[in-house]
Amino acid sequence: MRRQLEGSQAVAKAIALCRPEVICAYPISPQTHIVEALSDLVRSRELAPCEYLNVESEFAAMSAAIGASAAGARAYTATASQGLLYMAEALYNASGLGLPIVMTVANRAIGAPINIWNDHSDAMSQRDSGWIQLYAETNQEAVDLHIQAFELAEELSLPVMVCMDGFVLTHAYEPIDVPTQDQVDAFLAPYEPRQVLDPDEPVTIGAMVGPEAFTEVRYLMHAKQMEALDVIPEIASTFSQAFGRSSGGLVRRYRSSDAETIVVALGSVLGTIEDVVDELRDQGVKIGALGITCFRPYPIEEVRSALAGAQRVIVLEKAFAVGLGGIVGQNVRLALAGLPARVYDVVAGLGGRPITTRSLHALVADVLADRLEPDRLTFLDLDFELVARELQRTREHRRSGPHAENILRDVGAVAARPH
């Protein structure tokens, strides 16, 4: 049914429709509305049977999910930012053990400095944890991806994280078609584990594996992710037939087939990018966009074929590899190896800084006019003077103080030092 509701509420409803048996909840902005809504659904028994665990940390949340999943229950949790890091050890454990846990990551920046707003540094930091990573462009897609995620996770026995931009999507009211229970039941069968703690057939899960076999066990994880590259489009296709709309898949092209310039991005910023593409197309600019929906495993073939015809590729991302450059940028360059396109790594939106159509227009103009250097990391909307002043302070005084406080004082957000 099509309704106007908050992204978090819609996602909670979608999760509930997937009949999770154990939900592990620890609150962190901006995921709180999801776990709160799920709590209500369990208490009102709209979602039953389901055990809702109020755990004492994100580490406990993922650990409880591991136990529940290993005991044969469909398990779910949600987190963001610092919480994702706090459960990092458990993330690797879950993927290493091959447990099909589904988790929502309401993308949020990682501190220090502490910041509750949206960027992709959290999920990107765990891109090699062995979890499948899907990024939703809209709240509708977030709803749909969660439903697909349970199917995907249980098919491959790999955990899946569905990333949706914190606040930007989680707290946005939009029209969303929330499926019915019958629709989801028809799509998603009950969980049939490949391994389960069962007194009738005892198994040992989590034994130590030495040098003789570690490589082989880890390779299996890689092989499963490679298999996901085939399974994900299949599930998206089945979903499309069942629910009547296109959601998920590996990548999504937007007006890119004859584009000379293509902007690549993940998540909600694609909406703004599509608006900009339309405006520029009206002006005769041959520009398009490519959304990467599945970031891990990395759909290198699909990215390559989508970008193969472009002269310029602008990778716009909400995180970066400190001391190196772009993360998505590196991955895109890998896909374009041997092709002549110039790739521009652009970091934007860090810590929730809005990415405006105005900035994007200016960025594209700079690229088309060769004012930007490819192969150099560009920070969109960076206030260079602010940075320069802080660097100057550090050169002048040994005890220059915390960067954040100095910059905030400079910006006027913090009171001037009393004399």
Place this chain on the structure above:
Amino acid sequence: MFQVRIHGRGGQGVVTAAELLSIAAFSEGRQSQAFPTFGSERTGAPVVAFCRIADLPIRSHEPISEPDALIVQDPTLLHQVDVFSGLGAEGYLIVNTGKSFDELGLAEYVERFAAARILTVPATELAREHLGRPVPNAALLGAFAALTGVVSLESVAAAIREKFAGETGERNVAAAQAAYDRAVQEATVA
């Protein structure tokens, strides 16, 4: 596309106002989107919320930098935060206050707007009268419906009732109605 920006402080229902507006527009068969920018939960801190209404699907989630309508729920923000940023001369302006624009020190500023597009509303007083609580958002939405016609009062009322059950819903609708009537009357007089 019609873009609305709402300024206020935490606890005044700014975020809810934007949500109600989006639900009202949705019920009229339009595309709409509402979202806040705010920090950690804190009463009294400045809050901004946005609402877009259009006929085509709304894709962008960037904050509204050039609103077509501005609602200021708390006049103490007027000289503290740049609430007017991006509001063009064609725009609508509603300020929650019992004072006039003159008394607020905005006489010169509002000269650029069409008289029929600006409005002061004593929404907090209306809220106290109808709700018993100083939450001005419903009244301001009623005034918005009257001033802009972008959504109907009926849709606003339906949205309020959808979000707030029973007595609370009815009282909020009454506040919205009162502000609407007042705005219509002022427009007729002018």
Place this chain on the structure above:
Amino acid sequence: MREQPIKFYQVGSFAAGNRLLDPAQRTVQARTERSNSLTSGHRACQGCGEALGARYVLDAAMRATDSRLIAVNATGCLEVFSTPYPESSWQLPWIHSLFGNAPAVATGVAAALKVKGRTDVRVVAQGGDGGTLDIGFACLSGLFERNDDVLYVCYDNEAYMNTGVQRSSATPPAARTATTKPVGDEAGNVFGQGKNGPLIAMAHEIPYVATATVAELHDLEQKVERAMELGGARYLHVFVPCPLGWGSASSATIEIARLAKETGLFPVFEAEHGEVVSVSKIRRRVPVEEYLRKQRRFAHLFGEPPRTDVIAQIQAIADRNVERFRLL
């Protein structure tokens, strides 16, 4: 606890042979139908207190649940020596996740069983003192607070043994470990307040808390049985000497465990909902020195000159326990 008066035929030992007891009173280990949950072939050191304790605990729990038990294990000696790739000595469903999350994983397993209506299957979580009281402490407290239906067993050998005998919050004062060596004036581990797992468990007011040692194996089994009669969060703290880490003779493990009790250093008791309900009295009190001398981790106290001051401080701890828990 069921009791049966028996007559000792063996001089100089407190071990009661099973043949002297009613069949119904014999230990689970004495029965041919025991589960052997931790079966032979594991790689524990000779004389490992933990292996002994775990075998007794799990088989007793299996008997109490008619073999419908799932075990969750923290990283540590028990986990490592019981699953040497490619073998496993576990004959029950068993999962090892991480070092610090055994309680939370057990919480998840219990939740899954509950939601599936499998009320017949129970959960036991186990870990060493490090995994329980240090790195797993937050998760343990969470399990207690939620009263999750799990029996948590801590095998306390008073240090991080598997990684090479480093100090944990359970390491007793003056003990030598790899990170608390008696160098210079230092007499080994500090004299702090300690971190009393059983008392902390009691502070959470959970249904059942008990301590036990591998010197009294009937008692250990009975406490497991008692725990499995109950629901909710239950905690069993088992004192398990480690010959390697403590520098004691591998044949002296049970004797040293007995001495820990008889000195008063390790009180043996049961508690329910935060109140002590039964105490296992000291039979023949011994001075702490008799206990300390058998372990090279305390050898530095008996050098030239001996650290009588430190020994006196340890004796004071034992005295306080005797009074506090009414061990005599």
